[in-house]
Amino acid sequence: MPVQRPARRSPAMDALSQDTKSRILDAAESLFMEHGFEATSLRQLTAAAGVNLAAVNYHFGSKEELFQAVLTRRLDPMNQERIALLERYEREAGGRQLSCEKILSAMLIPALRLSRDERRGGKHFLRVLGRAYADPAPFIRTFLSAQYAEMISRFKDAFLKALPHLTKQELTWRLHFVMGALSYTLAGTDALKLMAQVIPDEKDNDEVLLERLAPFLAAGLKAPLGDAKRLELAAGD
Amino acid sequence: MPVQRPARRSPAMDALSQDTKSRILDAAESLFMEHGFEATSLRQLTAAAGVNLAAVNYHFGSKEELFQAVLTRRLDPMNQERIALLERYEREAGGRQLSCEKILSAMLIPALRLSRDERRGGKHFLRVLGRAYADPAPFIRTFLSAQYAEMISRFKDAFLKALPHLTKQELTWRLHFVMGALSYTLAGTDALKLMAQVIPDEKDNDEVLLERLAPFLAAGLKAPLGDAKRLELAAGD
């Protein structure tokens, strides 16, 4: 019988296998973005990473655990950064109320920074994340819920104070919409082709994207409560 | 050699195979929603539909063509309905300018009607659609682009007149955000669990959803142009 799956790593491991692990993670990030989780095989993944086929199971345990590792590597730090930025804004504001835009910035800026940082996977990771939002696989859903729980609840409190005309429930909906627009736009430059008209040069697209998204979302969040019967269905046949 | 794949159907076919085809489409709609395209096998699909394994390839040609058929069956009529509704609003308004909310209604109401109609798959289909938006597979992307081209361009014209302060380019972005929020929210009641707080009873969830989404999106569309440097990245480390 061979060596057991490593329960905990020895001190000797890092220098060497760090490289293998990172290469797997990088290749996975890129291929999961390009083809999605199910459509990416471990054979093409390990070939792209230049490692042995068995390396994924050895280092991560399974393909699913690899996917979670791909997400955790970037998502956890990004969400921590979001919370830290929000808290810094609150500190800087002294007792004064933060504006809705400012709170929104604390959500968007860390994502924007990540998308600009080639060393951290740049656009690749955010596309993977956007896709993961829409994936029904339970191991993805429960994982994402856990990863987001703290960040979302922290921001919900902040928005609740900045938008006193909203009920807790209405805000939950609107934050849901915010996450939707955010993840969808981050998920796909390719999806942009849904719109016939292509977006011109404009320095870097991903930067411009979030700068345009921010006013849109801020206005949506600040919108007055709808009177719940604006949509008249009876109008039709 | 057996019968060739049917290039065009004979008149005799409908009464019998309509049933088989529909049962396949219904099962596919349901399973694609639950597990996604890649993760649904033809074996579980045909078993759920109560038809023979070979039936999918016989009636649709391939698994990919089945997926496109699942989308077309609902999406094409829905987009036609959107255009028709928009044109009716324009007729009813005489020469007067349509409000942003009214145009938005023409987009949302047909989706809402579909989601309420159990005979047309109800929520199932819209979840499949929401997932398809985020799928990178080329056969899905090109198919959706083609399906949406007419509808999007028609609505872009309408919004452009209703929102004269927006450039064509800015509007393209904002319509992109609208589609994002829409598809994301339609894609997943399950994804709602990303937010810690669950939404209470409130008659039917999918209805309420779009009624809350409408004011949010209208406000976003009407937002003044941002000054493109609201997000200060330098602020950090």
Added chain:
DNA sequence: GGATGTTTCAAACGAGCGTTTGAATCGTGC
């Protein structure tokens, strides 16, 4: 420089995949 534990490797495992086949069955018109 032998012992020990970690990492890589080529090969194989069993299972499941989408698709194809050719015969059986069905429904209809003559």
Added chain:
DNA sequence: GCACGATTCAAACGCTCGTTTGAAACATCC
């Protein structure tokens, strides 16, 4: 009641999948 095309069916095809195996290679410390 037979012929013929449309449809169903059980079986198989060839292939790829995620994972496991056990030996080889490597690093580290005494």
